[in-house]
Amino acid sequence: MTVRERIEAQEYKNLSPFASKSRDAVRAKQEEVCNFRTAFQRDRDRIIHSKAFRRLKHKTQVYISPGDHYRMRMTHSLEVAQISRTIARGLMLNEDLTEAIALGHDVGHTPFGHSGEYALREIIGHYHHNEQSLRIVEHLERNGAGLNLTLEVKDGIVNHTGDNQPFTLEGNIVRIGDRIAYLCHDYDDGIRAGMIKPDDLPPIVAAVLGVKPSDMITAMVSDMITASEGKTQITMSEEIRAAMNELRKFMFSAIYHSADLEPDRKKAAYVIHKLYEYYMSNPGALPQEFLDREERWGLQTTVVDYIAGLTDLFAVNLFEKLFIPSKWVIPK
Template sequence: MNVRERSEALEYEFLSEFAAKSREARRKEPMEECPFRTKFQRDRDRILHSKSFRRLKHKTQVYIVAGDHYRTRMTHSLEVSQISRTIARGLRLNEDLAEAIALGHDVGHTPFGHAGEAAMAELTGHFAHNEQSLRVVEFLEKGGKGLNLTREVKDGIVNHTGKHLPKTLEGRIVRTADRIAYLAHDYDDSLRAGLLKPGDLPQVVYERLGTDTSHMITSMVADMITASAGKDDILQGAACKEAMDVFRSFMFEHIYRSDVLAHERRQATFVLRELYGYFLSHFDALPQEFAAREACWGRQQTVTDYVAGLTDSYAVQLFNEIFMPPVGLMVH
């Protein structure tokens, strides 16, 4: 029995009857097993080492113009991963599966956060970052070969938001852990940015979840573990869920859709609109790796994949190179 086989056997011995078992996981393309890592551990590593994951360090979470201590898509994904593992361990579910889904859930996100996603949806007629994340891991990574992830990880990625629930409890953990992470951490970043101050949230949030980020996360995580223990679903207590819904509505009204950030949203939308239109008209200006995909995916989808995959900084750099004259400083 090798290391992987021992790990697989231990899952049946120690994990809950409701946990996903890595031995039962399947890939679209069968491949030789690793002697040391389970399928879910390999999926986690493939995502972690992918180009799309590395790009997340230069993609906006909420604040486009931010300092060193604000969250990016990468730090958000790492925080979702940590929260998901804690919940999975508390419920004796598969931590490796939860971690892989959490790390991969946002790899299809656009530059400039939700403003970028809204811009791409307007330009294309339909765009959702969860669907693009699935597309990235299934078709776009590794030069168009994809990562060949297990069906359980792909299901958790595409259904971490939207109307369909993930089939596994680990995927359902990530779906709520994502919200826990962005509510608490976007509140923390909003305090740092001066857009909110302590005491601004509705009182029910402070009363039920706590007054600082750490206590908020602890309260929401503990509630999920307590409500879901021994159940074949991932649940929340009514009081905690109500407070989270109030918290989320407040953040959308006062931060995500706020007038204060409206100018940044307009700038981001303008940059993506111009880049998208330019590459549709000048398709040969795309990197060769993307231009070669036209026969398979068509011009519009190929341009969508390219523009959606840009980082904030590279999108601005491209915009300047294409549309701005190379005016230097005058020397007297």
């Protein structure tokens, strides 16, 4: 018996009957199995080693060009993975599947976070980062070959937000775990930035969840485990759900739609618009690997893929290179 087979057997023995089992995972393309890692472990590793995941360390979470201690997309993804794995373990569900979905859920985010996402949506009419995340793992990574992830992981990635629910309980954990992570950690960053204070929280939030990010996370995570125990759905108690919804309303009002951040949001959108216009008019300026894709995907999709993949700083530097005059130095 290989190590992988032993792990697969342990899953059937130890995990909940509602858990997804690695042995049953489905891939679009059949491939040779690994003797040591299950299908979901391999998916997790492929995501971590992908270029798209590495770029998340330089992509905005909320604050554009923040200091060292503010969250970026990578730290957010790691925090979602930690929160979601805790819930999965408490419910005896598949931690490896949960972790893979959590780590891959935001790889389709644009530079400048949601500001970049909204800008691309305004330009082309339809752009959602969860759909781009799926596109990246299916078609763009590995020089266009994709990562050949399991159906379970891809479903969790594309349905971590939006109208459709993931078909696995693990995917549903990440869907809620993502919200817990960004609300609590963006609240923490908001305090650090001086935009909000704990006293600003709605009374129901402070009373039910607490005022410290760690207490908030503990309250929601423990409630999810208790409320979902032995059930075929991931849920929360009405009290905790109501408090979380109030926290979300507060965060949108105080942080996400804050007038203080509006100037940077507009600047970010302007950069995205100008880069799109430039490459649509000058496709030959795209890197060769993207030019190679144009025949298959068309110019607009290729340009969007390129811009969406940029990090914040690279996008700013590119904008300066293309549109800001260089200093003229008098020759000696």
